[in-house]
Amino acid sequence: MVINALDEVLFWQDIAVIHEVIQDLTAKYHPHDPQSYFAEKKQFLQKTIPTKADFLRRLEHYAENGTPTWISGRTDYCDDLGMNALKKAIHFSTPENGEQKSAKAESVLARDPAFWTQYANEILSKDKNTVLEMTIGAGLGTTAILRQMRPADMYFGVDIDFRCAKNADALARHYQVNGLGITASLWNLPFDDNTFSTICSNQGLEECREIPTILAESVRVLQPGGKLVLHCLKTSHWVRYFTDYGFSDAEIYDWLCRLRVYAGIEQIDAILLTQSMNPITRKEDAAKGYIAVYEKI
Ligand SMILES: C[S@@+](CC[C@H](N)C(=O)[O-])C[C@H]1O[C@@H](n2cnc3c(N)ncnc32)[C@H](O)[C@@H]1O
Incomplete structure (x- = not known):
């Protein structure tokens, strides 16, 4: 399970929501069916953030209030290492x-x-x-x-x-x-x-x-x-999130900088x-x- 940086930005106010969705999709589709994983995730985003105005509200909230602190753990192996995660991770070294x-x-x-x-x-x-x-x-x-x-x-x-x-x-x-x-x-x-x-x-x-x-x-x-x-890389991983809502290239660059993610x-x-x-x-x-x-x- 990985909550990516832009999902943290978009769900900064209610991270539990994206946490649950990603956990569910991971259990269903990872790693055997990435296509269904991403298709279902896109549907969830479109339903939860239907318009450009809704999307912008979330961006503005993060630009003003986001901080460089862990808010959930990007994966189960970040800030909350339970015994199950530790046991599963032991072979990594x-x-x-x-x-x-x-x-x-x-x-x-x-x-x-x-x-x-x-x-x-x-x-x-x-x-x-x-x-x-x-x-x-x-x-x-x-x-x-x-x-x-x-x-x-x-x-x-x-x-x-x-x-x-x-x-x-x-x-x-x-x-x-x-x-x-x-x-x-x-x-x-x-x-x-x-x-x-x-x-x-x-x-x-x-x-x-x-x-x-x-x-x-x-x-x-x-x-x-x-x-x-x-x-x-020349471009940001997050461009497609913005193009889905009809942002221009200049708007995208400006927003990525304001959000303090890679632009x-x-x-x-x-x-x-x-x-x-x-x-x-x-x-x-x-x-x-x-x-x-x-x-x-
Ligand atoms: C795409 S991977 C990097 C690719 C890797 N350098 C390689 O060559 O295979 C990005 C990594 O950044 C880590 N990461 C993201 N935010 C971080 C942070 N605030 N501090 C430390 N690591 C972070 C993630 O856990 C992930 O492992």
Whole structure:
């Protein structure tokens, strides 16, 4: 069960409603029938938020009142780890999971080796790197980094979802490198100022709320002269929510910024400009988006 960032925005006032719907759809359709899952979810959204005016009311409410705090747990493995969830999650840090996750990730990375080598080279550019990865997820970006790490390097990954943090542990075991996954929120990183030489994320900010807070936190824990390396998609995952209600492209960009969710690389540039961060290099790929690199002054 995953409550996505835009659902949290839309149901900020009554999160129990979306929680129940997602739990129900997950039980019925996940993972064997994603089509029915999304079709039924769309029907629910159209019934609950019938008009653009209703949709706008919800957006305005979040823009004014939303905060970078956990409100429900995006999944059962976030802020409320019952014994059942713990028991189910235990295999995530095993070597078997490391082997499976790495095999799956390596097959994806092999489709464009040059892109992923460049991503990892940007992250591991110093003689000795202390890396913080934001948003581990299933571990695609984690694999790209860990497989290129040298003995002097250290990797730390943060994810709000406990299972994802354990994926990083399993992958670090598999590649026999110094690596640790930590369950925490990017809104309040449990690290001292100026701790890491590199901070990175692979297509992770696209799924987060409160982007300005996350960027401010990452700059805080990055050393002066350290690099922020972001692989970001060109468009937001949430555009289709808006197009369903007839928003124009300009309106969508404006709303995504006001809601403090990912709107595009221009939004990231604008925020980082206010945070003592210099853009240093950028690679653009038609399908995969950007590898954007910034340096802390
Ligand atoms: C699409 S995944 C990232 C993909 C991943 N980097 C990869 O390469 O496979 C997004 C992740 O962001 C995490 N996430 C969302 N909001 C977060 C927050 N506030 N703090 C930490 N992690 C968060 C989710 O739990 C999810 O695992």
